[in-house]
Amino acid sequence: xxxxxxxxxxxxxxxxxxxxxxxxxxxxxxxxxxxxxxxxxxxxxxxxxxxxxxxxxxxxxxxxxxxxxxxxxxxxxxxxxxxxxxxxxxxxxxxxxxxxxxxxxxxxxxxxxxxxxxxxxxxxxxxxxxxxxxxxxxxxxxxxxxxxxxxxxxxxxxxxxxxxxxxxxxxxxxxxxxxxxxxxxxxxxxxxxxxxx
Amino acid sequence: xxxxxxxxxxxxxxxxxxxxxxxxxxxxxxxxxxxxxxxxxxxxxxxxxxxxxxxxxxxxxxxxxxxxxxxxxxxxxxxxxxxxxxxxxxxxxxxxxxxxxxxxxxxxxxxxxxxxxxxxxxxxxxxxxxxxxxxxxxxxxxxxxxxxxxxxxxxxxxxxxxxxxxxxxxxxxxxxxxxxxxxxxxxxxxxxx
Numbered sequence: 513x514x515x516x517x518x519x520x521x522x523x524x525x526x527x528x529x530x531x532x533x534x535x536x537x538x539x540x541x542x543x544x545x546x547x548x549x550x551x552x553x554x555x556x557x558x559x560x561x562x563x564x565x566x567x568x569x570x571x572x573x574x575x576x577x578x579x580x581x582x583x584x585x586x587x588x589x590x591x592x593x594x595x596x597x598x599x600x601x602x603x604x605x606x607x608x609x610x611x612x613x614x615x616x617x618x619x620x621x622x623x624x625x626x627x628x629x630x631x632x633x634x635x636x637x638x639x640x641x642x643x644x645x646x647x648x649x650x651x652x653x654x655x656x657x658x659x660x661x662x663x664x665x666x667x668x669x670x671x672x673x674x675x676x677x678x679x680x681x682x683x684x685x686x687x688x689x690x691x692x693x694x695x696x697x698x699x700x701x702x703x704x705x706x707x708x709x
Numbered sequence: 710x711x712x713x714x715x716x717x718x719x720x721x722x723x724x725x726x727x728x729x730x731x732x733x734x735x736x737x738x739x740x741x742x743x744x745x746x747x748x749x750x751x752x753x754x755x756x757x758x759x760x761x762x763x764x765x766x767x768x769x770x771x772x773x774x775x776x777x778x779x780x781x782x783x784x785x786x787x788x789x790x791x792x793x794x795x796x797x798x799x800x801x802x803x804x805x806x807x808x809x810x811x812x813x814x815x816x817x818x819x820x821x822x823x824x825x826x827x828x829x830x831x832x833x834x835x836x837x838x839x840x841x842x843x844x845x846x847x848x849x850x851x852x853x854x855x856x857x858x859x860x861x862x863x864x865x866x867x868x869x870x871x872x873x874x875x876x877x878x879x880x881x882x883x884x885x886x887x888x889x890x891x892x893x894x895x896x897x898x899x900x901x902x
Contacts, residue, residue: 538882539732542728545728590786590790630810634810637806641806681898682894682895686890690893691887694884697883698883
């Protein structure tokens with residue numbers, strides 16, 4: 513279990529690889545399987561998630577510690593966080609559209625999808641549940657997002673190969689994708705012994 | 710009515726066909742008991758929010774319907790989260806973060822948007838019941854297979870003979886992906902006939 517005593521770099525590795533959010537914690541599977549049949553889309557989605565997740569975890573941390581705790585409203589955290597994320601995605605979209613049209617063209621269509629990407633909400637919850645300090649929760653969120661992006665891009669690469677492989681009829685499409693994910697998850701399981709976090 | 714009810718179980722099964730709600734299904738299915746607990750929490754949220762959304766759909770302006778649905782759903786999620794913490798603390802801690810995450814579970818939002826916002830209260834109730842039962846069947850099946858192979862038990866009762874060597878991998882994350890992959894292939898094969 514991570515805590516405030518864990519070193520910054522170990523914290524990052526724990527979030528990114530040892531407890532990979534997709535393959536070890538089963539979060540954000542819908543987008544993982546939905547989008548990974550296209551390499552370009554996977555990279556775009558991965559980048560947008562990194563951006564939104566880090567920003568929204570930071571804002572959620574501030575809201576939790578400076579608004580919800582002082583006013584004794586912690587039971588509202590689920591509603592507060594999801595609204596924060598929805599608002600934040602909207603703001604990010606407007607901001608990117610105004611400041612950087614190139615980036616908007618690359619990320620634009622993925623931004624609205626992020627509201628329902630449970631990884632973003634989960635990252636905010638993890639930072640609160642582990643009682644991480646402000647800096648550490650940012651590092652942790654960066655690690656989770658990097659892990660998501662890493663797994664997604666790897667998986668998209670493998671699926672491009674699967675498309676041209678001969679596969680039994682019943683397994684075509686999603687079933688074989690799940691079995692592939694199982695093998696990837698097995699590989700990531702190997703890191704558990706390395707750090708033990 | 711019956712049609713709305715049946716479709717969730719086989720033809721439009723939320724996990725195997727629509728591929729929504731995978732996260733909780735895979736994550737909590739390490740034992741059959743967890744699977745049933747998660748299904749009940751999920752069914753409560755889905756049924757209540759489908760009914761509420763179907764009954765207030767006329768007074769919600771179209772532009773802000775998504776935030777309104779989120780508030781309705783997150784209210785029920787908070788209710789079930791705190792109830793579990795109070796009355797079933799062991800179950801609550803083994804389900805962990807997946808109870809609050811029901812709020813972003815695509816099935817709940819998806820049913821609200823595609824069904825409850827367009828249909829009456831009774832039809833929405835039956836739709837939610839069917840979807841919940843479909844979800845429950847798959848998650849319980851998945852959890853039982855994993856528990857049986859990985860631990861030799863179902864609902865905590867020893868089923869396998871004494872000298873059975875459990876496949877530990879089945880209760881670890883890779884086992885979940887493997888079993889759901891085979892279940893989907895089976896569903897595909899049976900529905901093609």
